[in-house]
Amino acid sequence: MLTLRLIREEKDRVIKQLRVKNFEAEELIEKIIELDNKRKDYQFNKDNLQSQLNDISKEIGILYAQKKKDEAEQAKGKTVGIKEELQKFEDLLSSVEKEMDSIIVLLPNIPHESVPAGKTAEDNEIVKEGGKMPDLTVKKPHWDLIKEYDIIDFELGTKITGAGFPVYKGKGAKLQRALINFFLDQAEKAGYTEIQPPLLVNEDSGFGTGQLPDKEGQMYHITLDNFYLIPTAEVPVTNIYRNVILEEKDFPIKNVAYSACFRREAGSWGAHVRGLNRLHQFDKVEIVQIAKPENSYAVLEEMKNHIESLLIKLNLPYRILKLCGGDISFTSALTFDFEVFSAAQERWLEVSSVSNFEDFQANRLKLRYRPENEKKTRLAHSLNGSALALPRIMAALLENNQTEKGIVVPEVLRHFTGFDIITK
RNA sequence: GGAGAGAUGGCCGAGUCGGUCGAAGGCGCACGCCUGGAAAGUGUGUAGGCGGCGUGAAACCGUCUCGUGGGUUCGAAUCCCACUCUCUCCGCCA
Numbered sequence: 001m002l003t004l005r006l007i008r009e010e011k012d013r014v015i016k017q018l019r020v021k022n023f024e025a026e027e028l029i030e031k032i033i034e035l036d037n038k039r040k041d042y043q044f045n046k047d048n049l050q051s052q053l054n055d056i057s058k059e060i061g062i063l064y065a066q067k068k069k070d071e072a073e074q075a076k077g078k079t080v081g082i083k084e085e086l087q088k089f090e091d092l093l094s095s096v097e098k099e100m101d102s103i104i105v106l107l108p109n110i111p112h113e114s115v116p117a118g119k120t121a122e123d124n125e126i127v128k129e130g131g132k133m134p135d136l137t138v139k140k141p142h143w144d145l146i147k148e149y150d151i152i153d154f155e156l157g158t159k160i161t162g163a164g165f166p167v168y169k170g171k172g173a174k175l176q177r178a179l180i181n182f183f184l185d186q187a188e189k190a191g192y193t194e195i196q197p198p199l200l201v202n203e204d205s206g207f208g209t210g211q212l213p214d215k216e217g218q219m220y221h222i223t224l225d226n227f228y229l230i231p232t233a234e235v236p237v238t239n240i241y242r243n244v245i246l247e248e249k250d251f252p253i254k255n256v257a258y259s260a261c262f263r264r265e266a267g268s269w270g271a272h273v274r275g276l277n278r279l280h281q282f283d284k285v286e287i288v289q290i291a292k293p294e295n296s297y298a299v300l301e302e303m304k305n306h307i308e309s310l311l312i313k314l315n316l317p318y319r320i321l322k323l324c325g326g327d328i329s330f331t332s333a334l335t336f337d338f339e340v341f342s343a344a345q346e347r348w349l350e351v352s353s354v355s356n357f358e359d360f361q362a363n364r365l366k367l368r369y370r371p372e373n374e375k376k377t378r379l380a381h382s383l384n385g386s387a388l389a390l391p392r393i394m395a396a397l398l399e400n401n402q403t404e405k406g407i408v409v410p411e412v413l414r415h416f417t418g419f420d421i422i423t424k
Numbered sequence: 425g426g427a428g429a430g431a432u433g434g435c436c437g438a439g440u441c442g443g444u445c446g447a448a449g450g451c452g453c454a455c456g457c458c459u460g461g462a463a464a465g466u467g468u469g470u471a472g473g474c475g476g477c478g479u480g481a482a483a484c485c486g487u488c489u490c491g492u493g494g495g496u497u498c499g500a501a502u503c504c505c506a507c508u509c510u511c512u513c514c515g516c517c518a
Contacts (some may be wrong), residue, residue, distance in 0.1 A: 009479090043475050047487045054444095054487090057499040061443035076498045083498085245472080366473095375482085377472080 001365045002107050003379070007032055017110040020117055020325035025107055036101045042096060046089040053082050084375060105213075111325055111359035112297075112334035124337070125324065128306070131317035134343050134400040141344045142395040143275035146172065149422050152276070152394075158282035164265070164280035171422045175397075175409065176283065178416035179390055180258050183310065187256035187387060190306050192287055195257040197236035200227040205239040209367045210331045220262050229262035233286040234384045238361060241290055245377055248368035252299070253290040258283065258385070276391035277349065283390040289383045293359065293370065296381035297334075300356045303385045304336050307352050310388055313412045316396055317341040319348065332403025333358045340392065344399040349392040354385025 007014055007029055018025040056079055063072035109196070116125050146152040151172025157165040168176050184194060193219040206212035206228050209220060220229040230236055239256050261284050287306065291299040304320070323335040338352035359379035362368070368377040402406045406423035414420050 040475065043487080047475060050488085051486055054496075057497095058444050064443070072498085079498050368472095417472050 001105055001360060002109065003359065003363050004032075004036060004104070006110075007104075008036065008106075014107075014110055017113075018108065020111045020115055020338050021108055021328065022119065022326055023108055028103055032100065032103055034338075035096050035103070038051075038419075039093065039096050039100065042089050042093040046086060046093055049082055049086040049089065053079060053086065053106060056082075098198055108330045108399060109333050109357065110330060111332075112356070114322070115328060116322065116324045117326075117336060118122035119326040122135050123324040124321040124327055127307045127320050127322050127336070129307075129310065129317075129319040131315065131341075133317050133341060136343055136400075136402065138402055138404060139284050139344045140399070140402060141275065142342070142398040145398045145407065146275070149407065149424060151175070151422065154275075162280070164278070166276070168277065169374055171419065174417050174419075175413070175422070176390060176394065178409075179286060179393060179415045180283060181386055181416045182313075182413055184256060184258055186310055186313075187285065187287055187306070190254075191252075192254040193252075195233075195237055195240075195255050197230075197233055197240075197257050197259060199230050199236075199259060199262075200240065201226060201230055201235050205235055205242070208242045209235045209361055213236060214330075217266050218264055220264060230259065231263050232261050232284060232386075233257035233259040237286065237288045238365065238382055238384065241367045241380075241382075242365045244365075244367055246290070246367075248370070248372045250369070251290075251292060251295075252332065255340045256285060257288070258285045276395040279391055285387050287326060287385050289382060290367065291381045292371075293378070293381050296356050296358060296383060299381075299383055300334065300336075300354065303354050303383060303387075307338055307387050311338065311340060311351075314393070314397070314410050316393070316400065317338040318351075329355065331355075331357050331360050333360065338386075338388075340396040342392070344402075345395075349396060351392045352386040352388050354383070356381065356383045 003012065011029055011033070015025050056075055060072045060075050063069075063075065066248060116123065120125065140148070143154075146154075147172070151169055153167045153169055154163075156167040157163075160167070188194060200222065203212060203226060206219070211231065213230070219231055222228070236259075237255050240255070241253075260281055262281050263279075265278060265280060287303060289299050289303065308318070308320065318338055318340050321337045321339065323332075323337060328335050332355040335353055336356040337350050338354075339348035340351050341347075343351050358381050361382045362379040365382070367380050367382065369380045370377050397410065398407055401410070406421040409417050409420050409422065
């Protein structure tokens with residue numbers, strides 16, 4: 001949620017920058033400013049009336065204490081008109097606030113200056129490519145490999161739950177666990193604190209990170225208790241800081257969490273979603289940082305480097321994209337996507353997305369900090385990134401590392417797996 | 425799931441039959457005095473939101489906030505209702 005102050009004070013810049021996201025904001029912003037003016041006016045009137053009323057109440061209290069009962073009764077009469085008037089302004093205020101709340105959440109975060117214009121994923125800017133393309137003598141897609149080596153079973157998942165809930169077996173399960181351990185250990189070495197969050201969250205948390213109210217259909221909802229299954233650990237981990245005022249000494253705040261993630265993916269089933277490419281339940285290691293505004297872009301860079309280092313260590317061919325205005329998410333100011341090349345599918349697969357939300361989430365979360373020697377609090381910046389999402393890494397590893405003898409386990413994972421090749 | 429108790433500032437804790445209560449007292453913290461330095465002692469300060477308020481900040485003023493939401497009343501931390509959460513006991517259980 002954009003801050004009112006920004007909307008008021010830098011209206012033109014907001015409108016201009018939102019056009020990069022292909023969002024025409026002028027009308028909404030005019031409406032917001034109009035509502036805000038009304039709001040101030042109503043509150044001013046309300047506060048004044050309340051103040052008068054409070055004064056009379058105090059007088060009555062004193063009169064009673066002095067046993068001047070008649071005068072006290074008389075004073076009560078004076079409150080009637082004021083109370084009616086007060087009620088009127090209270091009603092006006094709450095209706096204008098309600099309308100304001102419903103409109104202000106419609107505005108997306110303004111993109112960073114460096115975000116390129118563009119409509120679709122085609123317009124994303126490739127900022128870096130790395131790693132070496134594998135030279136394969138056999139070239140089977142992972143959905144064939146997992147059957148051949150009996151390591152992941154989709155049919156079994158369908159039997160137990162439904163489509164998109166695969167069962168990992170034997171060395172497949174072990175490889176998955178090795179990846180999780182590797183990612184967590186790497187994050188720990190980079191100074192992140194490991195968190196094991198709840199996998200179900202309440203409505204307030206869903207609102208805090210921006211999943212609710214609009215993306216409701218993307219989450220599994222447990223209606224009986226009104227909980228939502230998390231689509232990413234970002235939700236519970238960032239919500240740790242909901243309604244929090246941080247002190248200077250609390251920084252840097254670096255958290256990492258492994259969790260299962262649940263996504264309904266309603267309506268997004270189609271081409272290119274075979275095998276592990278898109279699932280309803282998958283594992284992910286997520287890094288989350290809370291930063292001071294002046295540091296947040298340096299922090300984003302640091303997170304980006306961390307993610308890149310994982311791909312290098314796994315020896316996967318990768319590229320880094322800066323998302324264009326049309327592809328960047330509603331809440332993000334600047335996002336980099338990481339893709340790995342999956343050699344048998346001959347496709348780039350998105351395995352990570354790292355974003356700076358600036359104060360957009362923080363404003364909803366009421367996540368603030370107190371700068372040194374300042375009385376006033378300020379909104380902090382929040383950032384997160386996948387480090388990394390498991391299934392597509394798994395898909396790329398299986399495809400890129402296949403040989404006639406079996407699937408070769410990357411060097412860095414071997415002490416977690418205890419084996420160096422997956423054979424039939 | 426059943427029965428009971430409770431929720432007050434960073435923490436502990438008081439708050440009388442509703443009346444100048446944003447809230448005593450203590451601890452902690454910050455700054456100062458004292459000291460050669462420290463401890464002890466001592467003084468001062470110590471919530472957040474919104475509005476007045478304008479280019480930022482401070483000060484000041486108003487208003488709201490004692491788990492959350494509503495109600496009664498001229499006036500609610502205090503009374504009433506609903507909800508949430510915590511604790512204790514019982515039951516169940518990895």
